[in-house]
Amino acid sequence: DQQVKQNSPSLSVQEGRISILNCDYTNSMFDYFLWYKKYPAEGPTFLISISSIKDKNEDGRFTVFLNKSAKHLSLHIVPSQPGDSAVYFCAAVTQGGSEKLVFGKGTKLTVNP
Amino acid sequence: GAGVSQTPSNKVTEKGKYVELRCDPISGHTALYWYRQSLGQGPEFLIYFQGTGAADDSGLPNDRFFAVRPEGSVSTLKIQRTERGDSAVYLCASSLTGVGNQPQHFGDGTRLSIL
Numbered sequence: 001d002q003q004v005k006q007n008s009p010s011l012s013v014q015e016g017r018i019s020i021l022n023c024d025y026t027n028s029m030f031d032y033f034l035w036y037k038k039y040p041a042e043g044p045t046f047l048i049s050i051s052s053i054k055d056k057n058e059d060g061r062f063t064v065f066l067n068k069s070a071k072h073l074s075l076h077i078v079p080s081q082p083g084d085s086a087v088y089f090c091a092a093v094t095q096g097g098s099e100k101l102v103f104g105k106g107t108k109l110t111v112n113p
Numbered sequence: 114g115a116g117v118s119q120t121p122s123n124k125v126t127e128k129g130k131y132v133e134l135r136c137d138p139i140s141g142h143t144a145l146y147w148y149r150q151s152l153g154q155g156p157e158f159l160i161y162f163q164g165t166g167a168a169d170d171s172g173l174p175n176d177r178f179f180a181v182r183p184e185g186s187v188s189t190l191k192i193q194r195t196e197r198g199d200s201a202v203y204l205c206a207s208s209l210t211g212v213g214n215q216p217q218h219f220g221d222g223t224r225l226s227i228l
Contacts, residue, residue, distance in 0.1 A: 032214055041220030043204055051214065089155050098169035099211050100146065103155030
């Protein structure tokens with residue numbers, strides 16, 4: 001049973017436009033959420049995170065929004081750049097335990113020049 | 114470099130053989146994690162070390178899988194009697210103390226192929 005779901009396997013956007021990647025979760029015990037970016041043959045790289053007590057966190061071109069009542073989060077990238085082309089994973093964690101990350105299946109973002 | 118280092122980067126072996134995968138975490142990080150990523154999936158948790166001890170091994174699929182971290186730094190994931198279904202990318206991650214709001218930093222993984 002997938003506790004973290006990324007329902008879009010792929011997304012294609014034009015350079016300079018906004019990319020919106022979505023993630024849904026089912027476990028209400030999750031209290032911290034992270035986005036990772038992965039290039040082929042490399043490990044996931046941490047991008048941005050958000051605590052469940054917040055609804056928005058911004059870091060440069062990247063903003064993560066959290067809607068706890070809907071159990072939904074999204075990652076906004078604006079403006080999108082060709083170098084942003086990668087697979088993006090949403091992950092969730094319940095703090096106070098082993099802090100293991102529960103990942104979605106990922107969304108492959110392609111930013112076209 | 115100062116990142117998480119995993120060796121070998123690729124490992125091809127025959128079904129039934131024994132394999133060891135090594136992870137060298139970021140210096141000073143007490144928390145170390147192993148994940149497994151199959152094609153088209155996100156990484157799946159295997160085991161978590163806090164220092165030398167395995168604090169959570171609930172993700173290990175069966176008793177063919179074992180991991181150690183004897184001195185609290187380098188960790189080795191060991192797989193006995195390998196099966197074709199063990200083929201995957203094995204990822205190691207570390208974080209400073211294991212508190213949830215500290216991001217885990219991943220190595221580039223070991224791609225294991227069982228023939």
